[in-house]
Amino acid sequence: MSNQTPVIELRNVDKSFGPIDVLHEISLKVNAGEVLCLLGDNGAGKSTLIKTLAGVHSPTRGQILLDGKPMRFSRPKDAQEKGIATVHQFGGTFPLMTIGRSFFAGVEPTKGIWPFKVFDRSKANQIAVKAVQDFGITRIDDGDRLVGGLSGGERQSLAIARAVHFGARVLILDEPTAALGVKQAAHVLRIVNEAKRRGLAVIFITHQVMHAMAVGDHFAVLIRGAIAADFRKGEKSREEITDLMAGGETMSDLEAQIEGYMETHDGHPPQVASQSDA
Amino acid sequence: MITSIFRRPATASIVSLAMIVAFYVFFGGVDLGRMAGAASWLNFAANLGIVAVPVGFLMIAGEIDISFGAMIPAGSMATAIISGHYGLPIGYAMIAVLAMGLLMGLINGILTIRTTVPSLIVSLGTLVAMQGVILASSKVLTGKASVALTAPDWAKFAFGQLIGNGHQVIIIWWLVATFVFWFVLHMSPWGNWIFAMGGDKQSARNAGIPVNRLTIILFMLSATSAAFVGMCQAILFNSAQVSGGINIIFNVIVSVAVGGTLLTGGFGSVAGIFFGTITFAIVNQGIYFTQIDRNWSSLIIGIMLLLAVGMNESFRSLAFSAGGRKKKTKPS
Ligand SMILES: Nc1ncnc2c1ncn2[C@@H]1O[C@H](COP(=O)(O)OP(=O)(O)OP(=O)(O)O)[C@@H](O)[C@H]1O
Ligand SMILES: [Mg+2]
Numbered sequence: 001m002s003n004q005t006p007v008i009e010l011r012n013v014d015k016s017f018g019p020i021d022v023l024h025e026i027s028l029k030v031n032a033g034e035v036l037c038l039l040g041d042n043g044a045g046k047s048t049l050i051k052t053l054a055g056v057h058s059p060t061r062g063q064i065l066l067d068g069k070p071m072r073f074s075r076p077k078d079a080q081e082k083g084i085a086t087v088h089q090f091g092g093t094f095p096l097m098t099i100g101r102s103f104f105a106g107v108e109p110t111k112g113i114w115p116f117k118v119f120d121r122s123k124a125n126q127i128a129v130k131a132v133q134d135f136g137i138t139r140i141d142d143g144d145r146l147v148g149g150l151s152g153g154e155r156q157s158l159a160i161a162r163a164v165h166f167g168a169r170v171l172i173l174d175e176p177t178a179a180l181g182v183k184q185a186a187h188v189l190r191i192v193n194e195a196k197r198r199g200l201a202v203i204f205i206t207h208q209v210m211h212a213m214a215v216g217d218h219f220a221v222l223i224r225g226a227i228a229a230d231f232r233k234g235e236k237s238r239e240e241i242t243d244l245m246a247g248g249e250t251m252s253d254l255e256a257q258i259e260g261y262m263e264t265h266d267g268h269p270p271q272v273a274s275q276s277d278a
Numbered sequence: 279m280i281t282s283i284f285r286r287p288a289t290a291s292i293v294s295l296a297m298i299v300a301f302y303v304f305f306g307g308v309d310l311g312r313m314a315g316a317a318s319w320l321n322f323a324a325n326l327g328i329v330a331v332p333v334g335f336l337m338i339a340g341e342i343d344i345s346f347g348a349m350i351p352a353g354s355m356a357t358a359i360i361s362g363h364y365g366l367p368i369g370y371a372m373i374a375v376l377a378m379g380l381l382m383g384l385i386n387g388i389l390t391i392r393t394t395v396p397s398l399i400v401s402l403g404t405l406v407a408m409q410g411v412i413l414a415s416s417k418v419l420t421g422k423a424s425v426a427l428t429a430p431d432w433a434k435f436a437f438g439q440l441i442g443n444g445h446q447v448i449i450i451w452w453l454v455a456t457f458v459f460w461f462v463l464h465m466s467p468w469g470n471w472i473f474a475m476g477g478d479k480q481s482a483r484n485a486g487i488p489v490n491r492l493t494i495i496l497f498m499l500s501a502t503s504a505a506f507v508g509m510c511q512a513i514l515f516n517s518a519q520v521s522g523g524i525n526i527i528f529n530v531i532v533s534v535a536v537g538g539t540l541l542t543g544g545f546g547s548v549a550g551i552f553f554g555t556i557t558f559a560i561v562n563q564g565i566y567f568t569q570i571d572r573n574w575s576s577l578i579i580g581i582m583l584l585l586a587v588g589m590n591e592s593f594r595s596l597a598f599s600a601g602g603r604k605k606k607t608k609p610s
Pocket of ligand 1: 002017020022040041043044045046047048049090
């Protein structure tokens with residue numbers, strides 16, 4: 001396994017926005033057919049890290065290697081052309097566009113000859129609908145429907161299906177299961193497993209330990225922009241991972257604090273209890 | 279079938295058009311044949327429509343441009359000053375008009391993408407600045423507020439002749455431009471980029487769409503179209519006046535809004551803006567064919583605007599649910 005060239009690798013990547021240092025010395029590898037789960041608290045720098053991989057930001061220092069070769073992406077399109085597809089947090093679809101048009105935004109299929117190249121609507125619709133249905137969303141059968149009329153989960157699936165369609169090598173998903181119901185989230189996890197089976201390198205960001213454990217082969221925990229832990233499946237227990245995700249504070253300490261609070265407050269849990277419970 | 283009609287942004291503007299014509303026929307005693315044959319509303323629509331579609335493009339892309347209000351008089355004054363006052367060949371005037379439009383668009387575009395100032399404010403600033411340039415330069419260069427010119431025959435033929443029953447040749451330019459704009463927005467991949475930009479700028483950027491470049495190009499298109507209209511007017515009337523151009527801003531925005539364009543971006547159509555423009559032109563000019571006092575026309579325009587935009591809203595929400603309903607009626 002270890003002698004295999006990783007599909008994508010980061011070497012000592014730093015990223016700062018002006019005076020704000022967001023990422024420090026990030027080194028990571030993802031092999032083909034492997035899922036890397038990127039974990040970490042809010043603001044840890046997960047989205048920034050994947051935006052750097054997707055060509056949205058370029059690293060301040062350090063290297064990104066694709067199949068062992070150093071790459072520089074100055075635009076998202078550069079990364080896309082190399083087969084890196086990303087579903088960004090809170091984005092990826094256009095509510096007032098049709099499914100077919102949204103799916104192909106930026107990479108429209110055309111027919112005819114210049115200057116009369118026209119957007120190939122029927123081809124776009126057909127491919128988009130098929131891509132979404134392949135992931136089990138069979139309710140979508142009309143590519144002319146507006147994206148805004150789909151449920152949150154269906155929209156997320158559309159964005160993921162799009163990424164899988166264009167992501168020949170690397171698939172990056174930024175919190176794809178946030179705001180999804182149990183069934184839809186399970187669906188996304190199946191999609192991730194399917195992408196892995198097809199031999200893609202997957203980077204998966206989530207705040208939910210269960211989701212991470214269900215698909216991850218390899219875990220990296222980011223705390224304040226630096227990698228605080230990097231381990232493989234089975235090397236750490238669920239509790240240990242949860243603690244790391246909470247930014248190093250142990251969950252059992254938190255629980256003890258909450259219990260202490262309840263004893264002194266007539267059994268009322270503090271406000272945070274209801275939030276950190278999930 | 280019905281669902282796909284609701285999905286079209288043009289539906290509401292066609293309904294408004296039908297309602298306005300019906301209103302004028304039943305309450306104003308309009309002779310439809312006479313109005314259809316008249317040039318006034320078509321001339322009005324053409325001068326409006328060439329600007330309205332590019333302005334609509336910007337709105338679909340999530341930006342707003344109002345500086346065209348100064349670009350129309352700027353185009354016409356530049357034509358008159360260069361070829362009338364200085365007597366230079368009209369070709370020079372045309373190049374200057376084109377360059378002015380491109381430059382204005384470039385300034386608007388760059389200010390919009392480089393700063394966080396909303397494009398409404400950016401173009402308000404450039405509008406007022408351009409008005410100042412027109413006033414000052416016509417005063418300094420010509421000493422007059424109205425400049426005469428005599429265009430050569432070929433220019434008159436192409437941009438300023440009257441055909442048939444007083445129809446301005448700009449009507450043909452309007453129809454051709456509308457067709458080209460329709461092709462760009464609805465058939466070419468560029469159109470998809472414009473919708474995506476207005477739908478979610480960040481996602482569009484992440485999808486690899488050259489958002490900044492396209493923003494500049496769209497501003498250039500709108501400023502240049504406005505300068506073109508101004509040039510045609512100067513050639514047609516053999517003169518140009520210093521004017522504020524505030525009314526035209528209002529007229530264009532109403533046409534675009536009645537045409538089903540979402541002011542916050544992401545939704546609209548060329549057909550919608552086309553019919554929106556005609557609707558506005560008929561309300562505005564058709565009143566002269568009625569027994570209604572023409573002072574009421576603003577009231578009618580106001581009501582029409584609210585009705586049309588209200589209709590647009592409800593049609594859009596129908597469009598969202600449209601697919602689902604269609605599914606149920608098709609059990610195969
Ligand atoms: N363009 C930017 N300019 C300046 N600071 C930024 C920029 N983008 C992100 N940051 C900062 O970088 C830090 C990391 O943000 P990032 O979005 O990567 O966090 P995250 O790990 O994805 O968090 P979450 O789990 O909430 O999505 C934050 O403190 C944020 O304010
Ligand atoms: Mg994030």
